Amino acid sequence: MNGVVFAALSPHPPVLIPEIGTEELAYINKTKSSMQKVANQIKKIDPDMIVTISPHGPVFSDAISILSSKELIGDFKNFGRSDIKLKYELEEKFTSKLAVAANSQDIVTARIDKATARKLEVKMELDHGVLVPMYYLEKAGIHKPLVPITIGMLSYEELYTFGKIIQLVAENLDYKVAIIASGDLSHRLTSDAPGGFNPKGEVFDNKLVKNLDNMEFEKIFDLDKSLITQAGECGLRPIMIMLGALDRLDIDGGVLSYEGPFGVGYAVANYQITGKRDEEGLLDKINKKRKEKLLEVRENESEVVKLARQAVEEYIKNRNIIDPPAKIDPELADRAGVFVSIYKNGNLRGCIGTTNPTQANIAREIIKNSLSAAFEDPRFEPVNLNEIDELTYSVDILGEAEIIKNIESLNPNKYGVIVRKGERAGLLLPNLEGVDNVKKQVEIAKRKAGISKEDNDIELMRFTVTRYK
Structure with a gap:
């Protein structure tokens, strides 16, 4: 059987490299053993090439990138060992076909050659997300052509689709392809963790590891957005691409090990392909459920939200600005500040x-x-006709703001905040995903106002909102 024949999730702490980790390696011995097992499995399968998926190469908001130099080189100089170097040939034919196929599906794929790297001021080097797992393959005697992919900050659905395209290209070229998704889980497991401590980090890791081990991949799409944000992970997007590459394949495997002694979750998982399934793909199932859920939302939306949605839909279809209903609801007859939020697949x-x-x-x-x-909204492209049936809305009607003396009078779940300094002002609504403490709430409002994080010579105001969904 050709196509995608193996996939693995690999962590990428440089301490996994014995020459770097030295005595610290003993604290992640389970991870080391699992990495060696993955390398031996890949050696036995003997693929034609390796696809790596890293979160630490050139990351773009709107595109997936692929380093496209004939010779791919990287070392560990940033971790004190410039003498440890790895060198590979680019699998050019696969890379070219993949970029064309992805772009044809409106998933922008940027091939980074030397000229592009200079223009974008990015490095033409393999990053440690690639180098750490490939080190273990080298030690197992595996040296294959490489396609080094770096995630983009795209939706999980788009990343999953990109993974499906990897599978399709592998099959069309009749290649045996092994995929390594490189990513760590929560960076907030302990007080001395790189991202600081957050109790949600452990919750996130437990759920994700369970889903990966039981191959309950659909549940990974259902992970709470706030939980993901609070976990501070770097592995979910590489995992989404890997899962897409496994779409409708029969697989054996699961999680080999998990540990987090340095405050970062390290999971190693492996999946061996045993055949293909003639059934509905995962994205089709997810989209069907979302349509059913969206229909339920439409049936239960408030008159306030319906007005917001109708305003957008009428304008995008006919370029007409609607008038309020002839018989206006009493709650809409007053005057107040209003914020309208629009979401697609749960994302702003x-x-x-x-x-x-x-x-x-x-x-x-x-x-x-x-x-x-x-x-x-300058952060996003204008809404287009093709997506209006996927959008949901919320409307916040603001209460009157009151001046407060200090942040002790704030509560991010109950009050919104306005931060002022001179002519500059920044506002943040209450009860937002990922904003779980007053300090973060005020910092974000400062950033929106262009006020320095350290500047405490500010005026604070709080307000309540009535939120409609």
């Missing part, structure tokens, strides 16, 4: 608002800010 798609009323009533404020959130 646009958010614009006004802290004080600018329109004759709340209904008109909602209409105006809905259009701004859909088409004028």
